[in-house]
Amino acid sequence: MQGIVYRADGEMQVESVPDPEILEPTDAIVRVTKASICGSDLHIYNHGEAFGFEPGCRVGHEFVGDVAEVGSEVRSVARGDKVLSPFWISCGDCIFCGKGLYTSCLNGGCFGFPGFWNAGGAVQGGQSEYVRVPLADGTLDRVPEALADDGDDARTLPLTDVMATAYHGVSEARPQPGGVTVVVGDGAVGLLSAHAATLFDQRAIVLLGHHDDRLGMGRRLGATHTVNTDEQDPAELVTELTGGLGVESAVCAIASPETMRFAIEALQPGGAVGWVGMEVFFGAPDIPWDMAYLKNATISGGVAPVKRYLPALWPHLEAGRIDPSPVLTHDLPLADGASGYSIMASREEGSVKVAVTP
Ligand SMILES: [Zn+2]
Numbered sequence: 001m002q003g004i005v006y007r008a009d010g011e012m013q014v015e016s017v018p019d020p021e022i023l024e025p026t027d028a029i030v031r032v033t034k035a036s037i038c039g040s041d042l043h044i045y046n047h048g049e050a051f052g053f054e055p056g057c058r059v060g061h062e063f064v065g066d067v068a069e070v071g072s073e074v075r076s077v078a079r080g081d082k083v084l085s086p087f088w089i090s091c092g093d094c095i096f097c098g099k100g101l102y103t104s105c106l107n108g109g110c111f112g113f114p115g116f117w118n119a120g121g122a123v124q125g126g127q128s129e130y131v132r133v134p135l136a137d138g139t140l141d142r143v144p145e146a147l148a149d150d151g152d153d154a155r156t157l158p159l160t161d162v163m164a165t166a167y168h169g170v171s172e173a174r175p176q177p178g179g180v181t182v183v184v185g186d187g188a189v190g191l192l193s194a195h196a197a198t199l200f201d202q203r204a205i206v207l208l209g210h211h212d213d214r215l216g217m218g219r220r221l222g223a224t225h226t227v228n229t230d231e232q233d234p235a236e237l238v239t240e241l242t243g244g245l246g247v248e249s250a251v252c253a254i255a256s257p258e259t260m261r262f263a264i265e266a267l268q269p270g271g272a273v274g275w276v277g278m279e280v281f282f283g284a285p286d287i288p289w290d291m292a293y294l295k296n297a298t299i300s301g302g303v304a305p306v307k308r309y310l311p312a313l314w315p316h317l318e319a320g321r322i323d324p325s326p327v328l329t330h331d332l333p334l335a336d337g338a339s340g341y342s343i344m345a346s347r348e349e350g351s352v353k354v355a356v357t358p
């Protein structure tokens with residue numbers, strides 16, 4: 001079968017790779033109907049060697065598909081079921097799964113990242129025709145019947161990561177009814193954080209970014225105000241919208257050390273920052289601790305436990321209250337999937353996120 005592999009920094013390739021096999025009775029094999037490239041995959045593309053990626057590593061952790069085969073102990077899904085896999089494998093039984101912290105599962109791991117994979121066999125990436133899913137009962141979620149057609153994949157696929165990560169960020173920012181939420185960052189997670197905030201009865205949703213095309217998409221997804229921070233200081237708008245008090249909620253959705261500073265500066269006393277950017281991989285974020293202290297600010301968040309949010313997100317998607325598909329600006333055949341990395345890495349005008357279809 002074909003799959004995308006890391007060859008070297010700046011070089012991904014579609015190659016023939018071995019078909020996955022059932023290795024444990026709790027495994028399932030999924031035939032991928034659509035996968036997507038993530039901002040975190042770009043970190044592999046740009047700095048894979050520094051992160052310990054060997055040439056030939058299979059990549060991809062966002063995919064939906066049909067169950068092709070199940071091991072003898074799998075009970076919750078069967079051959080032919082349309083399923084979605086969160087990017088993190090989880091057992092559903094350990095103490096942290098019990099707390100809803102599925103990305104801290106004691107038995108879990110992440111697709112497409114050898115450093116977070118302890119499931120044996122070759123590391124399986126989701127940007128492939130087939131993928132082995134360990135701990136299938138704990139990991140996979142059946143796609144609701146109304147969304148199970150392959151034509152719905154662009155709507156369901158973002159729930160594997162970016163839509164659920166956005167919802168996590170907004171939830172951790174503790175939005176108050178009638179309040180104001182600021183979202184820092186106009187990548188897929190930032191855009192979908194503005195989208196997710198529409199579910200929380202916000203008086204205003206302010207999206208900050210650097211790209212006018214993406215800010216335009218953010219307004220279509222639900223942001224009531226956008227600021228290109230290259231051109232305008234967002235503090236004035238925050239003051240105007242909140243009578244100088246600051247916002248109740250801020251979502252930090254970008255991988256930069258500086259963004260946390262703005263999120264905390266925008267807060268009112270008692271406000272909360274939901275933190276879902278990956279600053280931690282790029283050095284310590286620039287947090288004004290004195291200001292956070294004096295404001296009694298809450299800072300929480302982290303790697304999104306996608307599985308926790310799916311029961312809330314499926315009905316919103318089915319009812320049409322959310323539709324994250326606009327962030328998938330490109331959909332390439334798997335054979336051309338490697339070029340999706342250069343499209344995303346170069347931030348080609350009009351691009352946010354690339355899907356690949358086997
Ligand atoms: Zn992702």
Ligand SMILES: [Zn+2]
Pocket residue numbers: 090091092093094095096097098104105106107108
């Ligand atoms: Zn677990």
